[in-house]
Amino acid sequence: MPKDIDCFEFQGSVSFALLLLARTILILGEAPYLAQVCDLEKEWEAFPGAQGSAFPLTFTAAERQTIQEDVESVVSFPEQGFVLENEYNEVVGALAQATSEVLSEVDAIRSKTIE
Structure with a gap:
């Protein structure tokens, strides 16, 4: 298989998505990465190299929620910090x-540290 095809297939993989999200973790926060x-x-x-081994992380139902x-909060956050005029009052209140x-x-x- 040509290397070009391998590259395109890698871009559709979970590995690529994790690497891409890791680049933007400081911008988007950890929520998309954890999802x-x-x-x-x-x-x-x-996943390459994971066959036969248990998934290394566990999340409770509450943590997943x-x-x-x-x-969902990250997705609804305004792009580049700009707010549409019709959403301005709602955003100021939030x-x-x-x-x-x-x-x-x-x-x-x-108050806990003072006590």
């Missing part, structure tokens, strides 16, 4: 709520 890892478990036996919710939640968590952590 891909969860999907990898289904294809583990077909959290990962899925995080992925940012205010997120800021409030983060500050509450910081206050809780501070």
Whole structure:
């Protein structure tokens, strides 16, 4: 088989998807990467070099649900930080709520460390 065909087949593989996501983990966060890892478990036996070995990671149902919710949040995040005019008020409200939640968590952590 020509090497060109091998390259195109590799681009459609889970290995390639993981490498591509690893390049953007600082931009998108870990959720898309973890989702891909969860999907990898289904294809583990077909993964090069993995035959006969157990999948090295385990995720509870709650962890998988959290990962899925995080992925959906990443997908709905505005591209390049730009917000459409008709979504502006909703985004400002969501940012205010997120800021409030983060500050509450910081206050809780501070109060625990002071005690």
